[in-house]
Amino acid sequence: MVGRRIIQVEEKVPVNMLVPLSIQHMFAMFGASVLVPFIFGINPAVVLFMNGVGTLLFILVTKGKAPAYLGSSFAFLAPAGIVIEQFGYPYALGGFVVVGFCGCLLAFVVYKFGTKWIDIVLPPAAMGPVVALIGLELSGSAAQNAGLLDAEIDGRKVIVFLVTLGIAVFGNILFRGFLSVIPILIAVIAGYAAALCCGIVDFAEVAAAPFFAIPNFQAPKFNPEAIMIILPVILVITSEHIGHQVVTSKVVGRDLLKDPGLHRSLFGDNFSTMLSGCIGSVPTTTYGENIGVMAVTGVYSVYVIGGAAVLSLLCSFSGKLSALISTVPGPVIGGISFLLYGMIGTSGLRILVDSKVDYGNSRNLSLTSVIFVTGLSGIALKIGNIQLSGMVLACVVGMILSLVFFGLDKLGLTNDQG
Numbered sequence: 041m042v043g044r045r046i047i048q049v050e051e052k053v054p055v056n057m058l059v060p061l062s063i064q065h066m067f068a069m070f071g072a073s074v075l076v077p078f079i080f081g082i083n084p085a086v087v088l089f090m091n092g093v094g095t096l097l098f099i100l101v102t103k104g105k106a107p108a109y110l111g112s113s114f115a116f117l118a119p120a121g122i123v124i125e126q127f128g129y130p131y132a133l134g135g136f137v138v139v140g141f142c143g144c145l146l147a148f149v150v151y152k153f154g155t156k157w158i159d160i161v162l163p164p165a166a167m168g169p170v171v172a173l174i175g176l177e178l179s180g181s182a183a184q185n186a187g188l189l190d191a192e193i194d195g196r197k198v199i200v201f202l203v204t205l206g207i208a209v210f211g212n213i214l215f216r217g218f219l220s221v222i223p224i225l226i227a228v229i230a231g232y233a234a235a236l237c238c239g240i241v242d243f244a245e246v247a248a249a250p251f252f253a254i255p256n257f258q259a260p261k262f263n264p265e266a267i268m269i270i271l272p273v274i275l276v277i278t279s280e281h282i283g284h285q286v287v288t289s290k291v292v293g294r295d296l297l298k299d300p301g302l303h304r305s306l307f308g309d310n311f312s313t314m315l316s317g318c319i320g321s322v323p324t325t326t327y328g329e330n331i332g333v334m335a336v337t338g339v340y341s342v343y344v345i346g347g348a349a350v351l352s353l354l355c356s357f358s359g360k361l362s363a364l365i366s367t368v369p370g371p372v373i374g375g376i377s378f379l380l381y382g383m384i385g386t387s388g389l390r391i392l393v394d395s396k397v398d399y400g401n402s403r404n405l406s407l408t409s410v411i412f413v414t415g416l417s418g419i420a421l422k423i424g425n426i427q428l429s430g431m432v433l434a435c436v437v438g439m440i441l442s443l444v445f446f447g448l449d450k451l452g453l454t455n456d457q458g
Contacts, residue, residue: 047221047339049107049292057218061339062347064225066355068329068380069111069348070365072181072373076112076322080124080132085356086255087112090321092353094312096346098326101308104342105300107334108288109349110312113325115276115432120322123266133260135270136317142274143310151303158282158297160446164395165404166411166438171287172388173415173431174280174328175381182381186374196238197371204231204375212336212379221337224376231372241367249359258320272423277325279435281309284326287387290394291331292340332380335387401456403445411438 073091074084094110123132183189187197207230211223235241285305289296313323334340355362399405415434448454
């Protein structure tokens, strides 16, 4: 690409580039990550603290070879909400600790048995649409943030949304030199300026926020019933993690499932969730928004991700700074999400193209078709207090179909083995 150089995973970045690149990543995750603590009714400062710590731990565990930012996980919302209502938030924390611990055990199992099973349970014809669904099912969230799904459309929000999206899209193909790697940050700044002009930014919370504040840490409590309500989420977060690692592998051009290894990334992700439960924060997960930023900018450096983690830590102790970032309005977040979520969806299609999936083959056609319809139809499967829907349900259906096809192959019953 003219005017843009790929910055690889292990490359160090000069400070004058590092700061704006790190800010760009923090803006990408901030809106979604602070939403979870607001839903749970806790102070987001402890979540920003754990996002920073969790990301730095993840980088350490993966030996600096897997660029990923850990933000708040949405997978726990439904079961944790039930536990909070029945037992209280400390018992939800106990569930988070147990899920994280079980995830660490799963990472050990993967270490012992390898990742070849992924090609059997999720071949390219299944993995491609599953990864695409990670972005596609978030498209409604982007439109909601932008205010485009409101009963009455606010023209001011539409203007801010269009300015943000326009700068992000056209900046991505027109900017040159250093500007070509920060189109998301420029789009956020332009969108924020438009929001100020339209009068939809409120600084009341910034004025009331303290300059310095200690995050509100608290200890977990354990109850067997509460743990069993939350524990099945491990299926959801494992599917999500594998999908994110696959799409990141495609973005950076390296097989992260082999090096540093799925066992390392899975351990880093779940260890962060376990630690989050121990200090009063919400579970963490690798973030699709930040994968989208890497896909747009061509900057994969873990030093940039680490810089964003340090900024998150600083925000957790600065009431003014975190409150100021919180004033970034929904239409700005929605504008950049339109592009970032679409990039993730496109990465799923790229898996199909790069793997040369043959849709003249009946099983490939069936796998991809069923997965897409399952993920986009809105159907849901309830198992106790856990509801599987969207990408996760599609992933489970795809895995089951792939295993059935594998079994039929072994029995010599399929007609396309040649």
